[in-house]
Amino acid sequence: MTVRVGVIGVGTIGEDHLRRLTQVVAGAEVVAVTDVDLDRARAAAAKYDVATVHLTGQELISDPEVDAVAVCSWGPTHEEYVLASIAAGKPVFCEKPLAETPEACERMIEAEVSAGRRLVQVGFMRRYDRAYRALKDVVDAGSIGAPLIVHCVHRNPTVPGYFQSESLITDAAVHEFDILRWLLGEEITTTSVLVPKRNRHGGDLQDPVMLILEMDSGAIVDVEISMNIRYGYDIQGTVVGEDGTAALGDQDAVVVRLAGGTTSPVAADWRERFSRAYDVEFQEWIDAIAGSGVPAGPTTWDGYAAAVVANTALEALRTGTRTSVKLVEKPALYDQ
Amino acid sequence: MTVRVGVIGVGTIGEDHLRRLTQVVAGAEVVAVTDVDLDRARAAAAKYDVATVHLTGQELISDPEVDAVAVCSWGPTHEEYVLASIAAGKPVFCEKPLAETPEACERMIEAEVSAGRRLVQVGFMRRYDRAYRALKDVVDAGSIGAPLIVHCVHRNPTVPGYFQSESLITDAAVHEFDILRWLLGEEITTTSVLVPKRNRHGGDLQDPVMLILEMDSGAIVDVEISMNIRYGYDIQGTVVGEDGTAALGDQDAVVVRLAGGTTSPVAADWRERFSRAYDVEFQEWIDAIAGSGVPAGPTTWDGYAAAVVANTALEALRTGTRTSVKLVEKPALYDQ
Amino acid sequence: MTVRVGVIGVGTIGEDHLRRLTQVVAGAEVVAVTDVDLDRARAAAAKYDVATVHLTGQELISDPEVDAVAVCSWGPTHEEYVLASIAAGKPVFCEKPLAETPEACERMIEAEVSAGRRLVQVGFMRRYDRAYRALKDVVDAGSIGAPLIVHCVHRNPTVPGYFQSESLITDAAVHEFDILRWLLGEEITTTSVLVPKRNRHGGDLQDPVMLILEMDSGAIVDVEISMNIRYGYDIQGTVVGEDGTAALGDQDAVVVRLAGGTTSPVAADWRERFSRAYDVEFQEWIDAIAGSGVPAGPTTWDGYAAAVVANTALEALRTGTRTSVKLVEKPALYDQ
Amino acid sequence: MTVRVGVIGVGTIGEDHLRRLTQVVAGAEVVAVTDVDLDRARAAAAKYDVATVHLTGQELISDPEVDAVAVCSWGPTHEEYVLASIAAGKPVFCEKPLAETPEACERMIEAEVSAGRRLVQVGFMRRYDRAYRALKDVVDAGSIGAPLIVHCVHRNPTVPGYFQSESLITDAAVHEFDILRWLLGEEITTTSVLVPKRNRHGGDLQDPVMLILEMDSGAIVDVEISMNIRYGYDIQGTVVGEDGTAALGDQDAVVVRLAGGTTSPVAADWRERFSRAYDVEFQEWIDAIAGSGVPAGPTTWDGYAAAVVANTALEALRTGTRTSVKLVEKPALYDQ
Ligand SMILES: [Mg+2]
Ligand SMILES: [Mg+2]
Ligand SMILES: [Mg+2]
Ligand SMILES: [Mg+2]
Known part of the structure; x- marks a missing residue:
């Protein structure tokens, strides 16, 4: 099974993860991207052969072709995209910081607890x-x-x-x-x-x-x-x-x-120090989604703490x- | 582009490479396997979700669904499969030793020289x-x-x-x-x-x-x-x-x-010491095939020497x- | 020139320094020892061929055969012996702690300042x-x-x-x-x-x-x-x-x-870790006394601080x- | 007991050993020196406060004030001085090489065997x-x-x-x-x-x-x-x-x-690498002479081999x- 990923945010770290999901990780395919700068999203899509460029993160999250979401956008936007992913019942990887404030993290925890299952993994690559x-x-x-x-x-x-x-x-x-x-x-x-x-x-x-x-x-x-x-x-x-x-x-x-x-x-x-850790982080994320469906990495609670x-x-x-x-x-x- | 690989030989090292091509390497798909022990081939195909089990290596090599061949069978069979892959114009990864004798290696060199392009990569993972x-x-x-x-x-x-x-x-x-x-x-x-x-x-x-x-x-x-x-x-x-x-x-x-x-x-x-080297070896092999088409690793000459x-x-x-x-x-x- | 040393206190550390001054350090001779336990002093004198056993530290310090004093006795006695050595104008090595209280150290500082020259070295071997x-x-x-x-x-x-x-x-x-x-x-x-x-x-x-x-x-x-x-x-x-x-x-x-x-x-x-440092400490102490006459190691001020x-x-x-x-x-x- | 040493040869290595015996090693005193260059011998004697300058090595070896001999002269002269020391029944330290030829070493072995006891130590400081x-x-x-x-x-x-x-x-x-x-x-x-x-x-x-x-x-x-x-x-x-x-x-x-x-x-x-080894070499040589009288270091046989x-x-x-x-x-x- 190939996990079809949508990437929100293709700035420096986002493009690096897009590359990683495309060229390094087995079992993943990036099927959609978006970015606050749509030209940047289009350029990244062209470069990595991504099928769809969405106008917004919300649109990407609700795309039925997208199995899982990687949030690599600006910190203040994390809460919205993580909550939407939880609402959509889709696994979501969120770069650190999970959110700008503990309160925002608490809202994610509440959403996930309500959903009754863990969907979120935070990008603590170490x-x-x-x-x-x-x-x-x-x-x-x-x-x-x-x-x-x-x-x-x-x-x-x-x-x-x-x-x-x-x-x-x-x-x-x-x-x-x-x-x-x-x-x-x-x-x-x-x-x-x-x-x-x-x-x-x-x-x-x-x-x-x-x-x-x-x-x-x-x-x-x-x-x-x-x-x-x-x-x-x-x-x-x-x-x-x-x-x-x-x-x-x-x-x-x-x-x-x-x-x-x-x-x-x-x-x-x-x-240089952690590039391999990032690779393993994403491989294990994809493997967990393709396997049990539950991400095994740092949780919303970890991001909150x-x-x-x-x-x-x-x-x-x-x-x-x-x-x-x-x-x-x-x-x-x-x-x- | 996904490189569709056929694996000949799924004994210990062959199954490990099958796993690697399926679960570790990006951009590859194993579409066919075979083995001198067909039950073993069928078991491996089931385990790693491989579409086709071929009766012989020659059949696998000529399968149009196969873009590239990985030869992981018993040493004495290497020459036959490598020569057939060259004849089919398909990139072939051959586990070491390339062949049992220098003379067999020379025959591969001649075939490759006649074909006018490098198709063979030998499994020197270090x-x-x-x-x-x-x-x-x-x-x-x-x-x-x-x-x-x-x-x-x-x-x-x-x-x-x-x-x-x-x-x-x-x-x-x-x-x-x-x-x-x-x-x-x-x-x-x-x-x-x-x-x-x-x-x-x-x-x-x-x-x-x-x-x-x-x-x-x-x-x-x-x-x-x-x-x-x-x-x-x-x-x-x-x-x-x-x-x-x-x-x-x-x-x-x-x-x-x-x-x-x-x-x-x-x-x-x-x-333990070289597992990561094997991963990189196959990733670069796949990348080279998907890219220039010419494997960048150890050549037939290297195997011969x-x-x-x-x-x-x-x-x-x-x-x-x-x-x-x-x-x-x-x-x-x-x-x- | 051989520096003639008197050692006050030949318990564990004192006997070790006695051995060091006798068997390891060049240019030194231990000419007198004393200890609160006179039997112990006599045994050490016999073992290391020391000429004189004094009844008290004060007696040892005033012995004209003694050029320099090593104080290795119980901490509370350090002040008395260091002050007496300063009064006698003799270089004195004092094991750490220099004294039990900062006030005692201050009294040594005052004595040394009055004497107008540095005579004291504290046993910070590191x-x-x-x-x-x-x-x-x-x-x-x-x-x-x-x-x-x-x-x-x-x-x-x-x-x-x-x-x-x-x-x-x-x-x-x-x-x-x-x-x-x-x-x-x-x-x-x-x-x-x-x-x-x-x-x-x-x-x-x-x-x-x-x-x-x-x-x-x-x-x-x-x-x-x-x-x-x-x-x-x-x-x-x-x-x-x-x-x-x-x-x-x-x-x-x-x-x-x-x-x-x-x-x-x-x-x-x-x-094991610092035995060589102790050797060097005493060699340099003896060399300084035989040379400039002024010990180059940790001073009374260092002991005070x-x-x-x-x-x-x-x-x-x-x-x-x-x-x-x-x-x-x-x-x-x-x-x- | 202080071992009274005579040093033959005070060139670079000889003067360094003279310094070592005088300033580093406990239990030794250099009482005589000589050198093929007598001015150099006199200068070294003045610098390290050595009592006697002998005109020849043979004279130094027979000096009754000399308990033990250190041969640091030019290689070709080693045999003569080592043999003379054996003849005089005095412990002798000889810098490497023990002699220019195996035959010369054999003659030393014969002399020592005839004397019935080991007197020679070779300067293998490692x-x-x-x-x-x-x-x-x-x-x-x-x-x-x-x-x-x-x-x-x-x-x-x-x-x-x-x-x-x-x-x-x-x-x-x-x-x-x-x-x-x-x-x-x-x-x-x-x-x-x-x-x-x-x-x-x-x-x-x-x-x-x-x-x-x-x-x-x-x-x-x-x-x-x-x-x-x-x-x-x-x-x-x-x-x-x-x-x-x-x-x-x-x-x-x-x-x-x-x-x-x-x-x-x-x-x-x-x-820099071996200065401490040289110090220990000479300390142990002196200790052995003052103790058992038999040097414990590399023997004539070792020099020969x-x-x-x-x-x-x-x-x-x-x-x-x-x-x-x-x-x-x-x-x-x-x-x-
Ligand atoms: Mg991270
Ligand atoms: Mg290999
Ligand atoms: Mg100390
Ligand atoms: Mg040497």
């Missing part, structure tokens, strides 16, 4: 990364004992000019919020944000920041977010247990001895205090 | 491995200078009972023969085989062996082949240049600190002497 | 570790830019039964307090102590803890202290700069591939708040 | 290197099984202008000859020398070379000798056993992430054939 999966396997196996501390590092060489200090939390640290919840299988309960001396490359940006997160179990996490550290894109993570530790490997493909040093390359950017933690951390940044994460009660739908 | 590609990029960039020495290691934890001392060369070292030719862009000119003290786990098997290869440029290669080294499947390669060295990285996904040590897992077997080097090394093993590799003249078709 | 020195060289060279964040890890496999939660700060973290001041060349200004879920191996001990330190420059430091992590003794440190990072290497002496993994040993305890930071962190642990470090004005003597 | 010792510990523990293959790498960034192709064997590979015998506890039985394409930085020098050694047990060793590889001084060694492998660690002191890569420094030259293997390898290089190592019978004196 869960599909080979290194994170190997790390989780070790943690779950229990050999290092109960996790007590986690050290996270999230570094970018540069950021776009429009990047704000808040973006370190909403665009960058949000990936750690999700991956920590997944890795440890529990919720984040408090956030604090420490602001070190600024990197001269970052101008007015409060860069770096260090977040301190407390988990439901009492485990404590520190997260370094550095956005202008020049040398490369580097994601690190170490779980400190009672008996030992487990850390993401660097997955070095080559080791060079030259000019006084032994060197392995660091990824240049997030695309990440959004609430991000909001809480923004408040911690503003106030300089340790701030509690307040979640609504988790519907049973998400316990499965 | 060329699609991320680490080997990163290594080749460094070598080609020239920063380490001209390659002078290459150190290769090829280790298996265990081997099947039927494994012979000759198999260390024909089944194992043959991968190094191909990858060295590709990595350095030149032919192997002589082979020697050194026989160390035997591994007690290998019984009568002459295991390990160490091969010494001389390249056309004068570079010298040592290849350790160890088939019973228990700890895991481990492929290493280091190119020693005039100014520095470049080596395959271990691609560690996770690093664990436990019980007195810092440990990264080693692959358990070749499947590897076969001649293997034969030469077998003679070196038997005679205990340094033995010269004798190749026919390389047709211009393979210079492209 | 400054003599090859890895820390290589790390400092990189930081000082400036290539990674200004330090913004430092990540520290300090892990012990087990602790003695008498170990208290406060000891994680006064015995363990105190090493980080000193090394951070030395590495970054600046004072610590605030401390916070976070208390994660406890390690089941630690019983009632609050283990691990995570300290957050702010430096005068605005750099922020996190320090993980884990005292029961079983797998080994492990000291890590990473300085995050504006352009890159520098971290302590693991100094692996051997790498073993066995049983599914690639493993390097971790040190079993602090002796570490004591104040430790006291501040203890208060932070008790109160659960971020607590400021308050130092007296630094005498010019320590700017040299 | 046996004192922390990494080699850790490697030997693993091999001896038996966990990797019997050694079957050893891979060695010996790289220098540049060589002096007078360096000859033969020197790759006599100056460089000779260290591997000794360390392999020590590591595996057995003799080398045959040598072959392979000559790859030359490094352009080496001019007329046959650089690199690859040696193949067979051990008495049947283990096979490959040794890469590269003398102009620019990037640094790099010594590698991997023992391949039946169940696993063990390799020298790189002992990285610092790891830097900068400019697209993760880098650890490689040693600039042999001094290395010389024979080097001669054999030179013949292999000249003739291009596999050449057998022929040793005289080993006197029982060296079995202890």
Whole structure:
């Protein structure tokens, strides 16, 4: 069975996913696209041989040729398209952030709970990364004992000019919020944000920041977010247990001895680091739809929880205090 | 455009490629299968939803629904199917070994040269491995200078009972023969085989062996082949240049600190180590067929050269002497 | 010139230093020892061929045969012996802690300032570790830019039964307090102590803890202290700069591939990890005395600052708040 | 007890050992020096405060103030001084090569055997290197099984202008000859020398070379000798056993992430790589003399065996054939 996908939004990330669904993933066919810029939608359709260009996302969602929807449009539009997909009973992949506000996420949760089944998957691609999966396997196996501390590092060489200090939390640290919840299988309960001396490359940006997160179990996490550290894109993570530790490997493909040093390359950017994770993310999404019909990836609840933690951390940044994460009660739908 | 593939031979490796073409690779559809064991062919067809089961490979090759052929049958049958595919003007992927003898490979070369275009790709999957590609990029960039020495290691934890001392060369070292030719862009000119003290786990098997290869440029290669080294499947390669060295990285996904040590897992077997390389191998094969129509991977010439080097090394093993590799003249078709 | 040393206190660490001064260090001779347990002093003198056993530390210090004093006795006695050594105008090495209280350290500072020259060196041996020195060289060279964040890890496999939660700060973290001041060349200004879920191996001990330190420059430091992590003794440190990072290497002496993994040993305890640093510490102390006469290692001021930071962190642990470090004005003597 | 040493030859290596015995090693005093250049001897004596300058080595050896002799003079003079030391019944450390010819070594063996006790230690400092010792510990523990293959790498960034192709064997590979015998506890039985394409930085020098050694047990060793590889001084060694492998660690002191890569420094030259091994070598030599009186390091037999293997390898290089190592019978004196 081929899953027929409609893609809403073919900007940078949307076109990349269109390419992925067309040229990388098995078992999928992109049958329809749309975009707020219809010329861009038409160009993408031509390039990837997509049959139909819809005028609106709503039209695409209701197209009977479309089995499943990928929402890659501007953040503020996510809620509308996800709710429409749920209403149409179609599986929907939504790029992060699931929505702009926790309240919008709650509305999606309510819609999905009413529908009585999970249809939504949020684009937290790190869960599909080979290194994170190997790390989780070790943690779950229990050999290092109960996790007590986690050290996270999230570094970018540069950021776009429009990047704000808040973006370190909403665009960058949000990936750690999700991956920590997944890795440890529990919720984040408090956030604090420490602001070190600024990197001269970052101008007015409060860069770096260090977040301190407390988990439901009492485990404590520190997260370094550095956005202008020049040398490369580097994601690190170490779980400190009672008996030992487990850390993401660097997955070095080559080791060079030259000019006084032994060197392995660091990824240049997030695309290079996580491109394979994106591929796996979409392959597993398609496989789940073609199989059980229920997406197995990050849920609406996961998108909601990440959004609430991000909001809480923004408040911690503003106030300089340790701030509690307040979640609504988790519907049973998400316990499965 | 979807490439419609027929698969000849659905034993272990054949079924794995059938799965790969169906569930992993984009742009491919397996439309026909056959096998010397027709029940096995029918079972595979049912499992992977393949439309047609052919009684013979020849029938499959001439099926107009089949755009391209994957030959995964028993080695001695390769020649017949490859020649038939060339005669039918269809792209054909042939698992290694391309043929049992250099003479059979030469007949394929002649057929392809007569046909005037390249149709054959041989299953040397290492060329699609991320680490080997990163290594080749460094070598080609020239920063380490001209390659002078290459150190290769090829280790298996265990081997099947039927494994012979000759198999260390024909089944194992043959991968190094191909990858060295590709990595350095030149032919192997002589082979020697050194026989160390035997591994007690290998019984009568002459295991390990160490091969010494001389390249056309004068570079010298040592290849350790160890088939019973228990700890895991481990492929290493280091190119020693005039100014520095470049080596395959271990691609560690996770690093664990436990019980007195810092440990990264080693692959358990070749499947684990190279499964992703096989995926990329088939994706690029399909992409090339759908694109230019000319496969971009290892050619008939490459299959021939590897076969001649293997034969030469077998003679070196038997005679205990340094033995010269004798190749026919390389047709211009393979210079492209 | 041979430096004639008197050793006060020949318990575990004292006897180890006696051995070191006798059997490892060039240019030194231990001419006198004493201990609160005179039998122990006599046994040590016999074992290491020391000429004189004194009844008291004061007597040893005033012995004209003694050029320099090593104070390795119980912490509460340090002040008396250091002050007496200063009064006698003799160089004195004092094991950490320099004194039990900041006030006692201040009295030593006053005595030394009155004497008009530096005579005291405190036993912070990490400054003599090859890895820390290589790390400092990189930081000082400036290539990674200004330090913004430092990540520290300090892990012990087990602790003695008498170990208290406060000891994680006064015995363990105190090493980080000193090394951070030395590495970054600046004072610590605030401390916070976070208390994660406890390690089941630690019983009632609050283990691990995570300290957050702010430096005068605005750099922020996190320090993980884990005292029961079983797998080994492990000291890590990473300085995050504006352009890159520098971290302590693991100094692996051997790498073993066995049983599914690639493993390097971790040190079993602090002796194994830092025994060479202790050797260098004493060699450089002796060399400085034989040379300029002024010890080049950690000063009374360094011992004082570490004591104040430790006291501040203890208060932070008790109160659960971020607590400021308050130092007296630094005498010019320590700017040299 | 202080061991009073006389040093013969205070050229580069001799002065370095004079410094070491004076400033690094405990329990030693250099009481006499001499040199073919007496001005150089007088200058060294003044610099390191040595009491006596002798006119000749023989005079130094017979000086009753001299307990032990260190021979650091020109190779051709070694035999005379070692024989004289044996005759005088004094322990003698002799820098490598022990002698210019196997015959000269045999004469030393005869003298020592006649004397009835071991007095000579040869300057193979690698046996004192922390990494080699850790490697030997693993091999001896038996966990990797019997050694079957050893891979060695010996790289220098540049060589002096007078360096000859033969020197790759006599100056460089000779260290591997000794360390392999020590590591595996057995003799080398045959040598072959392979000559790859030359490094352009080496001019007329046959650089690199690859040696193949067979051990008495049947283990096979490959040794890469590269003398102009620019990037640094790099010594590698991997023992391949039946169940696993063990390799020298790189002992990285610092790891830097900068400019697209993760880098650890490689040693600039042999001094940096092995300076600590030299220190330990002399400390243990002094300790053995002060203790049992019998040096515990590489013996006259070891110096002889290395010389024979080097001669054999030179013949292999000249003739291009596999050449057998022929040793005289080993006197029982060296079995202890
Ligand atoms: Mg995403
Ligand atoms: Mg293959
Ligand atoms: Mg100390
Ligand atoms: Mg030496």
